[in-house]
Amino acid sequence: MLKLRLKRAGRKGSPSYRLVIMESTSRRDGRPVEEVGYYNPITKQYKFDIERIKKRLNEGVQPTETVISLLKKADIIKSK
Structure with a gap:
């Protein structure tokens, strides 16, 4: 199953x-x-x-809870 999630980058701290x-x-x-x-x-x-995020969500990719809150703040998905 594909998921839409965060991948850490950057240095320590x-x-x-x-x-x-x-x-x-x-x-x-x-x-x-x-x-x-x-x-x-x-x-x-x-x-x-x-565009890519909406396309992938329509294909059935499942976002994590943290990603859902980020997408709501960016008005990509609507709050229920």
């Missing part, structure tokens, strides 16, 4: 994350199927490829 699509059984920092954006929690900057 200053994390940044890439928003990736990868197998649910692979490790956190493993090879992704596709990278669709990034998020920096320190500066609160993010950039998402909205």
